[in-house]
Structures are given as C-alpha cells and as structure tokens.
Amino acid sequence: xxxxxxxxxxxxxxxxxxxxxxQKTQSLKFGGDVFIGADRPEIxxxxxxxxxxxxxxxxxNTDVAGDVHAAGFEVSxxxxxxxxxxxxxxxxxxxxxxxxxxxxxxxxxxINGAVGGNVRAAGADVTINAxxxxxxxxxxxxxxxxxxxSGDLSFSGDRIEFGEGAKIDGQVLIRSNRxxxxxxxxxxxxxxxxxxxxxxxxxxxxxxxxxxQTTQGLWVAWxxxxxxxxxxxxxxxxxxxxxxxxSQIAYEVAIARxxxxxxxGLLGVAMFIGLIPVLxxxxxxxxxxxxxxxxxxxxxxxxxxxxxxxxAARVLEAFGFEGDTLIKRAIAMVAxxxxxxxxxxxxxxxxxxxxxxxxxxxxxxxxxxxxxxxxKQFHQDVAAEVERLG
Numbered sequence: 001x002x003x004x005x006x007x008x009x010x011x012x013x014x015x016x017x018x019x020x021x022x023q024k025t026q027s028l029k030f031g032g033d034v035f036i037g038a039d040r041p042e043i044x045x046x047x048x049x050x051x052x053x054x055x056x057x058x059x060x061n062t063d064v065a066g067d068v069h070a071a072g073f074e075v076s077x078x079x080x081x082x083x084x085x086x087x088x089x090x091x092x093x094x095x096x097x098x099x100x101x102x103x104x105x106x107x108x109x110x111i112n113g114a115v116g117g118n119v120r121a122a123g124a125d126v127t128i129n130a131x132x133x134x135x136x137x138x139x140x141x142x143x144x145x146x147x148x149x150s151g152d153l154s155f156s157g158d159r160i161e162f163g164e165g166a167k168i169d170g171q172v173l174i175r176s177n178r179x180x181x182x183x184x185x186x187x188x189x190x191x192x193x194x195x196x197x198x199x200x201x202x203x204x205x206x207x208x209x210x211x212x213q214t215t216q217g218l219w220v221a222w223x224x225x226x227x228x229x230x231x232x233x234x235x236x237x238x239x240x241x242x243x244x245x246x247s248q249i250a251y252e253v254a255i256a257r258x259x260x261x262x263x264x265g266l267l268g269v270a271m272f273i274g275l276i277p278v279l280x281x282x283x284x285x286x287x288x289x290x291x292x293x294x295x296x297x298x299x300x301x302x303x304x305x306x307x308x309x310x311x312a313a314r315v316l317e318a319f320g321f322e323g324d325t326l327i328k329r330a331i332a333m334v335a336x337x338x339x340x341x342x343x344x345x346x347x348x349x350x351x352x353x354x355x356x357x358x359x360x361x362x363x364x365x366x367x368x369x370x371x372x373x374x375x376k377q378f379h380q381d382v383a384a385e386v387e388r389l390g
C-alpha cells in the first residue's frame with residue numbers, strides 16, 4: 001500500500017501542472033528526495049538524496065548527493081551528481097560530473113562532465129567530451145568520442161568518430177554497416193579492436209537458409225499479432241465491465257484534452273521506468289522490481305487498448321453509434337484495436353501511431369483515477385457528464 005501511495009503521489013506531482021489553472025511548479029520534499037514537475041522545473045539548491053524531475057525543460061543546477069531521474073523535452077544536468085544519472089528527452093545535456101553511472105536516451109545526448117562509472121546511451125547523436133572511468137555502451141546513428149575511456153567500448157550504429165582526446169584502455173567492439181570505419185592506434189591498438197560489418201547476408205549462397213529463416217520469422221510475427229488481437233479485446237472488455245464509470249471518465253478526458261493526455265501518459269511511463277532502478281537500490285525494493293515491470297507492461301497495454309477504443313468510439317459517435325451500453329462499447333473497442341493494428345502496419349509511422357494511442361489512453365486513465373486531487377473542478381465536471389449520460 002505504501003508503494004502504491006508513493007506511485008500515486010509522484011504521478012500527481014508530475015501531472016498537476018498540466019491541469020493547473022496557472023503554470024506553476026509543483027514539488028514535494030520527502031526523506032531527502034525532491035520530486036518536482038512543471039513546464040520548466042528547476043532545482044537550484046543542494047539535494048541530500050535523490051531528484052525526480054519532469055517537465056518541458058528540467059534543469060538540475062546544484063549538487064545532488066544521490067541520483068537524478070529527469071525526463072522532458074530538453075534535459076540539462078549542470079551540477080555535480082554523486083550517484084547515478086537517468087536522463088531521457090529529445091535533447092539531453094549532462095555538464096556536471098557524475099559519481100556513478102549515466103543512463104540516457106534522446107535525439108541528442110551530450111556528456112560534458114566526467115563520469116565515475118559506466119555510460120549507457122542511445123540516440124540519433126551521442127557525444128562524449130569528458131573522461132569515463134568505466135565502460136561505454138552506445139547505440140546511435142552517430143557517435144563522437146573526444147575523451148578517455150578507462151574501460152571497454154561497445155558501439156552499434158552507423159558512424160563513429162574519434163576526437164583528439166579519445167583513448168580507450170579496454171576492448172573495442174564496433175558493429176556497423178560501413179566499410180570506412182577505422183580506429184586510430186593512438187585510441188586503441190589493433191589487437192584490442194574488433195569491427196563487425198553488419199550487412200545483408202549473401203543472397204546466392206545462403207538463399208535457402210534465408211528463405212527458411214524469413215518464413216519462420218513471418219510465422220512467429222503473425223502468430224504473435226493474432227494472439228494479441230485475441231487477448232487485447234478480452235483485457236479491454238474486462239476493464240470496461242469492472243470499471244464502467246472510470247473508463248467513461250477516461251474517454252471524456254481523452255476527447256476534451258487529447259494533447260494533455262498524451263503528455264500525462266508520457267510522464268506516467270517515465271515515472272514507472274524511473275521507479276525500477278529506485279527499487280533496485282534498497283533490499284526491500286529489490287523483490288518488488290518484477291512487480292514494477294509487470295505493472296509497467298500492464299499500464300502500457302491498457303493504455304494502448306484505451307487509446308484504440310477512444311478513437312473508434314469517437315468515429316462511431318460521429319455516425320450516430322452511441323456507446324450507451326457495455327455491448328456497444330465492447331464493439332467499439334474491438335473495432336478500435338483492429339484499426340490500431342492496421343494503422344501500426346504503416347511503414348515508418350506505424351510505431352509512432354501506436355505510441356500515440358498508448359500515451360493518450362494511459363494519460364486519460366491516470367487522470368480518471370487521480371484527477372480529483374489534481375484539478376477538482378474539471379474532474380467533477382467530467383464525472384457529472386458521465387452520470388448524466390448514464
């Protein structure tokens with residue numbers, strides 16, 4: 001119960017700026033930890049334990065004795081962090097030193113501060129301009145290393161470049177589809193460098209094996225897809241049956257505030273992801289890690305189901321099909337899941353459409369359950385409208 005209460009408290013703090021009448025910072029200090037959510041959350045005074053920050057442009061410009069968990073469009077870590085840094089956003093910039101590990105992902109990830117442990121980063125462009133005491137694991141289209149790495153380096157991507165200060169003391173493993181990748185001897189001697197060319201298998205000599213593997217892969221993919229098409233509607237109908245009013249409130253929220261629902265869903269996923277390493281830092285929390293992972297998976301699936309239902313229900317309402325009974329809502333949900341599955345097959349943007357469904361659904365569900373504590377008047381208005389519709 002204490003864990004659930006903590007989750008709800010964090011969620012309320014993160015999403016409260018979305019529904020506030022005025023844009024203001026919402027924060028909580030508890031047990032030395034700082035939880036903050038706003039359009040531009042800023043932490044400017046020393047923190048004795050951990051930091052949890054979410055918003056459009058989170059800024060940590062002070063010393064932190066514990067870990068930093070930050071998510072937003074543009075994340076900046078300017079002060080020294082004694083523990084780990086977990087930063088996720090479109091642009092992530094870590095200028096302060098990190099005592100332990102850095103885990104980050106974004107379109108652009110730049111590390112300008114020394115790291116005392118390992119670095120795990122993924123993005124379109126990743127740049128390291130400061131020494132790393134541990135090992136470095138990178139997945140990126142472009143990676144620039146301009147500093148020394150005391151441990152190993154593993155890179156998977158398209159392009160890697162070594163600057164003047166680059167030096168790797170451990171093993172180097174590079175996986176790329178390019179032929180022109182070279183590691184200067186000043187960076188690492190050839191006997192410690194392995195470059196694996198990732199290319200399309202030989203279509204002539206391996207045609208039989210390729211056909212077999214492709215066929216097996218297609219069968220597995222389609223079998224999994226059909227299984228999901230069977231399981232997801234069942235989960236969705238159970239949710240509608242057990243929580244008729246809450247599900248309808250979630251629907252009304254999604255229709256009234258679609259973009260804010262997306263943002264709330266994004267913050268909710270970020271919160272769950274950040275909760276997992278937090279649990280791993282305590283003996284009491286370690287056994288709860290599998291539970292947190294299961295909760296995350298269920299939340300994402302339920303968000304996807306709800307988002308698909310919202311779309312189908314809205315379209316059907318436009319043609320006079322009112323969802324005033326459980327059977328009609330279930331029909332709309334099944335239609336929505338099938339439609340979402342078809343849209344997900346669109347090349348390049350199908351996965352993005354699925355993410356939108358998931359974030360809209362999860363965000364509106366979160367508000368349906370904790371919205372009264374965030375924006376009481378809006379929640380009451382939505383609940384009253386649901387009561388009126390029956």
